[in-house]
Each structure stands twice: as C-alpha cells, then as structure tokens.
Amino acid sequence: RAGATRPTHPRAAMAASGGDEKIPSAALKAMVAEAVSRAEASGLLMRRTAEASAAGAAPAAPVLQHAPFGLLPFKIDGPSFRLARSLAEPFNTLVDKVSRDSEWLLATLEHTGAADEFTGKLIELYKSVLAEGVAQPLQLGLHRSDYMIDDPAQSGGAAPALLQVELNTIASAFGGLSTRVAELHRSLVPRYAADVPAVAAELGAAATDTAASLPENRALQGMAAAIAAAHEAYGDADAVVLFVVQKGETNSIDQRLLQFELWDAHRVRTMRLTLDQIESIGQLDETSRVLTLPAGADADIVPDERDGEAPRVAVSVGYLRAGYTPNDYPGAGAWAGRAKLERSRAIKCPTAAYQLVGTKKVQQALAGEGQVERFVGAEEAALLRRCFAGLWSLDEAEAGDAVAAIMAEAEATPERFVLKPQREGGGNNFYGERVREQLKRMKPAERAGYILMQRILPERQSALMLSRGKVTRVDAVSELGVYGTFLGDGETTVVNTAVGHLLRTKAVGVDEGGVAS
Numbered sequence: 001r002a003g004a005t006r007p008t009h010p011r012a013a014m015a016a017s018g019g020d021e022k023i024p025s026a027a028l029k030a031m032v033a034e035a036v037s038r039a040e041a042s043g044l045l046m047r048r049t050a051e052a053s054a055a056g057a058a059p060a061a062p063v064l065q066h067a068p069f070g071l072l073p074f075k076i077d078g079p080s081f082r083l084a085r086s087l088a089e090p091f092n093t094l095v096d097k098v099s100r101d102s103e104w105l106l107a108t109l110e111h112t113g114a115a116d117e118f119t120g121k122l123i124e125l126y127k128s129v130l131a132e133g134v135a136q137p138l139q140l141g142l143h144r145s146d147y148m149i150d151d152p153a154q155s156g157g158a159a160p161a162l163l164q165v166e167l168n169t170i171a172s173a174f175g176g177l178s179t180r181v182a183e184l185h186r187s188l189v190p191r192y193a194a195d196v197p198a199v200a201a202e203l204g205a206a207a208t209d210t211a212a213s214l215p216e217n218r219a220l221q222g223m224a225a226a227i228a229a230a231h232e233a234y235g236d237a238d239a240v241v242l243f244v245v246q247k248g249e250t251n252s253i254d255q256r257l258l259q260f261e262l263w264d265a266h267r268v269r270t271m272r273l274t275l276d277q278i279e280s281i282g283q284l285d286e287t288s289r290v291l292t293l294p295a296g297a298d299a300d301i302v303p304d305e306r307d308g309e310a311p312r313v314a315v316s317v318g319y320l321r322a323g324y325t326p327n328d329y330p331g332a333g334a335w336a337g338r339a340k341l342e343r344s345r346a347i348k349c350p351t352a353a354y355q356l357v358g359t360k361k362v363q364q365a366l367a368g369e370g371q372v373e374r375f376v377g378a379e380e381a382a383l384l385r386r387c388f389a390g391l392w393s394l395d396e397a398e399a400g401d402a403v404a405a406i407m408a409e410a411e412a413t414p415e416r417f418v419l420k421p422q423r424e425g426g427g428n429n430f431y432g433e434r435v436r437e438q439l440k441r442m443k444p445a446e447r448a449g450y451i452l453m454q455r456i457l458p459e460r461q462s463a464l465m466l467s468r469g470k471v472t473r474v475d476a477v478s479e480l481g482v483y484g485t486f487l488g489d490g491e492t493t494v495v496n497t498a499v500g501h502l503l504r505t506k507a508v509g510v511d512e513g514g515v516a517s
Contacts, residue, residue: 022462022473027196031071032471035188039066044180045253064253068467069181072203073189073214074478074505075461080149080162081215081480081501087387088484088498090380091145095169097375098362099139099353100490102130104374105362111395112361112422115449118326119359119422121335126352129342135289138494140230140317140349141486142223144172144502147387148479154457163389163456165479169358170324170350170424175219175483176257178502182217189214215501219483220261222499226485227258228266229495230347231316233487239316243272244341245299246322255321269313272299275323276330279337283312284344291315291344315346324355324424347487360420364391364451390454394447403447410452411436418453431455460508474507 023031039045047062098105106123113120146165150157193200193207206213231241241262243255255272262268271293273281283292294310318341322328329335342352356362366372367388372381392406393399410417414435421428430438439447463476481502487495 022202023196023198023464027192027199028471031188031192031199032466032469035069035071035184035466036066036469038184038187039069039180042180042183043253043257044069044177044184046177047250047252062250065468066466067177067253068465069177069184070503070505071464071466071471072199073185073206074463074476074503075204075206076149076478076480076503077160080147080160083162083386084145084147084480084482085498085501087145087384088143088482089496090376090384091167092141092143092484092486092496093380093493094366094372094375094384095141095143095167095354095357096139096486096488096490098357098366099351101375102126102353105353105356108365109356109359109361111397111448112359115445115447116422118329119356119361119449121329122352122356125335125339125342126356128339129352132343135343135345136347137489138230138233138347138487139351139354139489140226140319140347141169141354141484142172142175142226142319142349143484143486144168144481145484146479146481148456148458148477150389150456151459153459160459162387163454164363164387165389165456166360167358167363168424168481169354171321172481172483173251173321174254174481174502174504175223175500176254176261179217179220179500180257182214186210186214186216217500219500219502220257221265222485222497223483224258224261224265226487226495226499227262227317227319227349228268230349230487231266231268233494234316234345234347236314236316239314240269240271240293241317241319242278242293242315242341242346243270244278244318244320244322245272245274246328247274247299249321271297273297274299275328275334275337277337278340279333282315282337282340284340289343289345291318291341291346315341315344317349318344318346319349358424359422360451360453361393361422364393364453367391389456392452394450394452396444397448406452407439411439416455418455420451420453422449463505465505465507476505476507478503478505 044067045064046067048065106127109119109123113123145167147162148165150161150163152159189203189206190210193203200207227241231239243259245252245255249255259270262270273293277299281294281297292312292314295313296310323338329338342348372384376384392402394403394407396403415432417435419430419435419438458477460475460477463474465472465474465476481504482498483500483502484498485495
C-alpha cells in the first residue's frame with residue numbers, strides 16, 4: 001500500500017546489491033525481482049524521460065518504469081484507518097453543500113482571490129457560470145482526503161490523533177496504482193512471510209492474518225463506478241467521458257487504468273484532451289449546452305482535417321486530471337477550454353465550485369467556530385472536527401490582531417508550522433526556517449493568499465522502498481489518503497461512499513515528495 005519517495009535520501013542504507021540488516025540477501029533479491037515483475041505485468045507503471053545516449057543528442061522518447069512503491073506495507077493502526085474511511089461520506093457531503101452556497105464561498109475567498117491570481121481566475125470563472133445559469137445541477141466528486149497520524153511522543157499530544165492534511169477535490173490521482181500495489185502486497189506478503197522468518201518478524205500480525213491486516217483496496221473500481229453512474233445519469237449512452245489531461249503526462253498509466261476499467265466493467269467510452277484542445281475542437285451548442293467533440297479525438301491523435309468532417313459525439317462527463325495548477329493554463333486558449341466545459345451540460349468532476357472548496361483557505365475557514373455546522377448536522381460536524389489540525393488565517397482584514405499573534409508564534413518556532421498557498425500538486429509549501437523567512441518577506445496583501453497549519457508529526461518506521469528496480473531501507477513516515485465518490489444535484493444524492501485508499505511513504509527529512517518524485 002505504500003508509495004515510495006526519494007530513494008537516494010542520505011540516511012538510506014542501500015540494499016539492492018547486498019543484504020539488508022533484517023532480511024537475508026537471497027530472500028530480498030527474490031522479493032524485489034518478483035515485485036518488479038508483478039508491477040510491470042499489472043500496469044503499476046509511470047512514464048520516465050530517458051537520458052540522452054550522447055552529449056548533444058536529441059531527447060530520448062519517454063520510457064515506462066515501475067512506479068516507486070513500498071516492498072512491504074507500511075503499518076497504520078486499525079482504529080485510525082477505520083476512522084479515516086468513516087470520514088469519507090461526511091466530507092463528500094460537506095464539499096457538495098459548501099459548493100452550492102455561493103454567498104459563503106465567495107465571501108470566504110474574497111481576499112484570497114485578490115492575493116492569488118490563479119484562485120482569482122477560478123473565482124471569475126465560477127461567477128460567470130452563476131451569472132449565466134448553471135446548465136448541469138449534477139456534480140461528480142472523486143475526492144481524496146489525506147491524513148497523518150500525529151505521534152504524541154513528538155508533538156506532546158495526549159494520544160495518537162488522525163489529522164487531516166488536505167482534502168483533494170480535483171485530480172485525485174493514484175487510484176489505479178494504489179489498487180495495483182494493494183493487489184501486489186496481498187499476493188507477495190503471505191508467501192514470503194511463510195517462507196522467510198525475517199519477513200514475518202518485520203510484518204508482525206500481517207504475516208499470519210493477511211486478509212485482516214491488508215484490507216482490500218478497490219479505489220480503481222469504485223472511481224470507475226462513480227464516473228459510470230454520472231455517465232448514465234447524463235442520459236446519452238452514445239456520449240463519451242472526457243479525461244482532461246496535461247500535455248506530456250507522466251502519470252498517464254494511472255489514468256489509463258481508469259479508462260480501461262470504464263470500458264471493461266461499464267462499456268463507457270472515453271477520450272483524452274488537453275484544455276487547449278477542448279477549445280480548438282470542442283463545439284458548445286449555446287441552446288442545449290451540449291458539448292461535442294470529433295469522434296476518435298485524443299490528446300495525441302486529433303482527426304486529420306483532410307479526412308473530411310468527423311462525426312461528433314457528446315461529452316457526458318468532463319473528468320479533470322489537469323487544471324489544478326497555473327501551469328495547465330499557458331494561455332487564453334486553456335482558460336477558454338475550461339470555460340467551454342464549465343458552461344456545458346456535461347457533468348463536471350470537478351466543477352469550478354468543487355475546486356474552490358478544495359482550496360486551503362476554505363479548509364482553514366471551515367475549521368472556524370460554527371462553520372462546519374452551517375453545512376452538516378451536529379453529529380457529522382463533531383466527527384469531522386475530530387480530524388481537524390490547527391489552522392490559522394493570515395488575512396488581517398479577516399482575523400485582525402490574531403494574525404500578528406500567530407505569526408509571532410510561527411517565527412519563534414517555525415518547525416511547528418507549515419505555510420501553505422492555494423496550490424495543488426505538491427512542492428508548494430514552506431517548512432522550518434523557510435516559514436520564518438517567508439513570513440518576514442511577505443506583505444500583508446500577499447500573506448492573505450496563504451494559511452498557516454499545524455505541522456503534523458507522524459510516527460517513524462523502518463521501510464523498504466523500491467524504485468527503478470533498487471530497494472532502499474529508510475526511516476520513513478506515511479500519509480494515508482482515502483478516496484470518496486459523490487454524485488448529486490443538491491436535492492438527491494446518487495452516490496456517496498468510500499471506495500479505497502492510498503498510503504504514500506517518504507523518508508524522514510523529506511518535507512515534500514511522493515510517488516512521482
């Protein structure tokens with residue numbers, strides 16, 4: 001279940017060509033060989049840019065390699081895992097309800113949008129759709145709520161606590177790959193635990209009770225089922241699900257697994273296009289708001305105009321695996337493509353509203369007194385609040401003197417905080433001394449685009465990371481993500497469930513990273 005990161009961390013002890021301090025060399029080599037072969041055979045893959053063969057040579061074509069993953073599963077305590085699963089449905093409901101309260105959402109993001117250009121453009125898109133009239137009340141959410149388990153030995157807390165890192169409402173990736181890793185572990189673990197005492201000793205209870213200790217992960221199947229439900233709700237069996245993708249996507253295999261599952265299990269056709277391509281070849285009927293594309297269009301295969309006019313097909317669902325970073329909008333064409341999809345009758349995953357609910361500012365605002373309770377009942381609100389970490393506004397117009405107080409605390413003890421902008425995709429946060437540096441550097445208007453969050457300190461474990469065929473033992477920490485799916489129109493809920501999980505593991509001392517590192 002664990003995705004590896006940073007295999008060359010300086011604290012790591014390489015074990016690819018020799019023994020490991022816990023597992024004998026021959027057994028470790030056999031496990032690695034089988035794990036790599038199984039990963040390659042099952043589609044647990046990512047695209048890598050190959051190195052040029054000679055100086056000055058043209059860039060080599062991308063190659064496929066197994067995605068980094070944990071050779072053995074990382075341990076998470078059962079109560080925390082079950083709590084995280086139980087939170088998926090109320091978080092899904094919360095996202096949908098917040099997204100439909102435009103007054104609250106726009107007021108919450110007013111100063112953030114002014115301070116952060118990208119968020120501001122999303123807000124303008126959202127406002128334009130509201131002014132024109134929403135063409136499709138159904139909204140599809142494929143969310144992933146990420147957590148860490150705070151270790152009281154490090155943080156000084158009373159007990160281990162499951163705390164939310166963030167809630168992803170757009171492009172919640174690795175549902176396909178995480179399913180494949182779980183399948184790999186459920187096959188590999190019981191055999192090697194039975195044959196190699198050192199493996200059994202490292203795994204503990206998982207060695208003798210694999211079914212209970214390694215929960216089934218059906219993230220891939222659950223996400224596909226939710227998209228298929230949205231496709232059916234659209235009401236046109238001949239329509240296609242549009243995957244909105246980045247140019248040169250390295251994680252395309254994870255996406256392709258979902259596309260294949262949609263066809264194999266549900267007979268739903270799919271296409272892949274960038275935002276720019278939607279603008280250039282997509283047609284939006286201004287009366288019906290039906291968005292159509294040339295049949296057979298693909299991000300890498302756009303029909304040749306010399307072949308004549310291709311028949312057109314309607315888009316039932318627009319599933320964004322791009323659009324969460326400013327880099328996905330290199331010019332006006334990409335924003336026009338996003339607007340064309342947003343204005344259409346296609347069911348969006350996510351809408352601009354859902355994407356805005358996933359901003360760090362909204363996460364911080366919902367933690368305020370009485371805010372969650374505005375949207376969900378008392379029992380659900382109490383459950384959600386169990387996982388809220390410390391979150392603080394840096395908007396002086398909103399929080400007044402409290403901003404100066406929390407800034408002073410963060411500058412005095414920056415190791416206890418994370419400074420977060422309104423960005424997705426990793427690599428954007430500030431930790432440690434950089435928290436102090438950024439707070440001192442930023443003007444009040446710029447700070448309004450950020451929030452401060454309590455730094456969660458999870459328990460460390462020894463872990464075997466497998467990347468590019470080589471295994472590394474590191475002291476590691478892990479982040480648990482739970483996938484939840486939702487489909488509803490504000491009145492009727494069609495789908496609301498937890499479907500699977502992702503465990504991302506990184507070496508201690510690496511502030512950010514992940515499977516793609």
